[in-house]
Amino acid sequence: xxxxxxxxxxxxxxxxxxxxxxxxxxxxxxxxxxxxxxxxxxxxxxxxxxxxxxxxxxxxxxxxxxxxxxxxxxxxxxxxxxxxxxxxxxxxxxxxxxxxxxxxxxxxxxxxxxxxxxxxxxxxxxxxxxxxxxxxxxxxxxxxxxxxxxxxxxxxxxxxxxxxxxxxxxxxxxxxxxxxxxxxxxxxxxxxxxxxxxxxxxxxxxxxxxxxxxxxxxxxxxxxxxxxxxxxxxxxxxxxxxxxxxxxxxxxxxxxxxxxxxxxxxxxxxxxxxxxxxxxxxxxxxxxxxxxxxxxxxxxxxxxxxxxxxxxxxxxxxxxxxxxxxxxxxxxxxxxxxxxxxxxxxxxxxxxxxxxxxxxxxxxxxxxxxxxxxxxxxxxxxxxxxxxxxxxxxxxxxxxxxxxxxxxxxxxxxxxxxxxxxxxxxxxxxxxxxxxxxxxxxxxxxxxxxxxxxxxxxxxxxxxxxxxxxxxxx
Numbered sequence: 001x002x003x004x005x006x007x008x009x010x011x012x013x014x015x016x017x018x019x020x021x022x023x024x025x026x027x028x029x030x031x032x033x034x035x036x037x038x039x040x041x042x043x044x045x046x047x048x049x050x051x052x053x054x055x056x057x058x059x060x061x062x063x064x065x066x067x068x069x070x071x072x073x074x075x076x077x078x079x080x081x082x083x084x085x086x087x088x089x090x091x092x093x094x095x096x097x098x099x100x101x102x103x104x105x106x107x108x109x110x111x112x113x114x115x116x117x118x119x120x121x122x123x124x125x126x127x128x129x130x131x132x133x134x135x136x137x138x139x140x141x142x143x144x145x146x147x148x149x150x151x152x153x154x155x156x157x158x159x160x161x162x163x164x165x166x167x168x169x170x171x172x173x174x175x176x177x178x179x180x181x182x183x184x185x186x187x188x189x190x191x192x193x194x195x196x197x198x199x200x201x202x203x204x205x206x207x208x209x210x211x212x213x214x215x216x217x218x219x220x221x222x223x224x225x226x227x228x229x230x231x232x233x234x235x236x237x238x239x240x241x242x243x244x245x246x247x248x249x250x251x252x253x254x255x256x257x258x259x260x261x262x263x264x265x266x267x268x269x270x271x272x273x274x275x276x277x278x279x280x281x282x283x284x285x286x287x288x289x290x291x292x293x294x295x296x297x298x299x300x301x302x303x304x305x306x307x308x309x310x311x312x313x314x315x316x317x318x319x320x321x322x323x324x325x326x327x328x329x330x331x332x333x334x335x336x337x338x339x340x341x342x343x344x345x346x347x348x349x350x351x352x353x354x355x356x357x358x359x360x361x362x363x364x365x366x367x368x369x370x371x372x373x374x375x376x377x378x379x380x381x382x383x384x385x386x387x388x389x390x391x392x393x394x395x396x397x398x399x400x401x402x403x404x405x406x407x408x409x410x411x412x413x414x415x416x417x418x419x420x421x422x423x424x425x426x427x428x429x430x431x432x433x434x435x436x437x438x439x440x441x442x443x444x445x446x447x448x449x450x451x452x453x454x455x456x457x458x459x460x461x462x463x464x465x466x467x468x469x470x471x472x473x474x
Contacts, residue, residue: 048133204430221430
């Protein structure tokens with residue numbers, strides 16, 4: 001089955017209604033048997049069963065499902081719909097001083113190829129101690145952590161157990177997987193007052209098993225890589241496959257791709273990443289400490305290749321500006337040499353790399369191969385956030401849940417919707433508060449995505465503690 005067939009197969013045939021959403025919540029609660037942990041698991045299973053593959057997104061049923069959960073705790077949510085019909089949910093608990101802490105996640109997920117999965121990608125299956133489904137990690141699991149934390153806080157306020165000093169804000173957006181034009185980008189630009197906040201917690205970082213050999217760490221993203229999505233275009237002489245001309249469009253594209261791969265292998269240590277590695281080194285053995293000290297010294301470039309070989313792909317991506325070839329198009333018949341060819345590339349740039357200068361360099365390299373570059377989309381990180389009350393609360397809660405794990409500042413290798421808030425001055429942190437292996441993290445945008453139940457529940461506890469710690473009156 002193709003990706004398109006998969007999308008059609010799992011699309012909801014009928015729109016979600018408030019009654020249907022409430023029924024889904026009741027079904028999940030019944031499956032949970034009333035126990036809070038079981039209820040949390042059952043709700044995530046139901047959330048994963050709502051297909052929000054983007055494109056096209058179809059996040060309406062998901063927004064109504066979340067709205068129904070919130071309503072069960074007396075929280076009235078607002079749904080703001082973009083001109084293209086994409087819903088974005090906002091719910092706020094008012095404190096005495098405003099100064100909101102926002103919990104933000106996206107409801108959409110990337111496409112999947114069902115034939116590569118061992119389970120139904122939209123079945124929300126509970127198997128081998130994990131909850132399986134597209135979006136389990138990215139990022140419906142974290143979204144439910146946010147929703148349940150807000151519900152717990154609302155119930156504590158209603159019972160008189162706590163009083164709110166700061167606003168607690170929940171934001172669930174559409175369209176993040178297509179750069180957020182109908183989601184966070186639109187919401188921040190057209191409803192700024194509704195989503196105004198001082199601090200924001202979202203995706204971008206995670207707890208990592210063996211972040212460095214023998215060291216577990218919660219890597220809290222203080223910023224993220226910028227991105228350039230570019231299209232490479234080449235023209236050449238068309239002809240018969242049996243008589244190949246010298247001037248071939250496909251060869252121009254392939255030669256350029258080969259050179260871009262060499263460029264993307266160049267390693268360097270940016271300042272935020274240097275801080276990350278220095279923090280991790282404190283928990284390592286003498287050999288690791290010496291290697292990290294060398295890597296962060298003026299002689300660093302010479303030893304970085306040796307360090308990189310010991311790291312997983314996610315950590316390696318923090319040591320270089322990456323270029324990924326994501327699409328190649330050319331030709332229409334097996335014996336016809338096409339007169340044109342194209343490819344798309346996804347560039348992710350470290351915080352100290354200027355996107356304009358980098359693009360200028362790429363244009364010069366492309367021109368040397370007689371290839372043109374068109375911009376598809378460009379996004380910047382919005383700056384680097386500084387530690388504040390949210391950071392301290394996360395550090396404390398993670399230490400209580402996993403005392404042996406380090407809590408370190410990091411850089412997100414991917415872009416997130418936090419850039420829309422960060423560029424307006426909001427302090428934005430990215431952390432999925434679960435300790436996951438590299439194997440599990442590789443299922444994000446891959447096959448058999450799943451979130452272990454014990455780590456999901458750890459994340460629920462940490463998020464609930466953080467929200468209460470930051471927003472409740474001291």
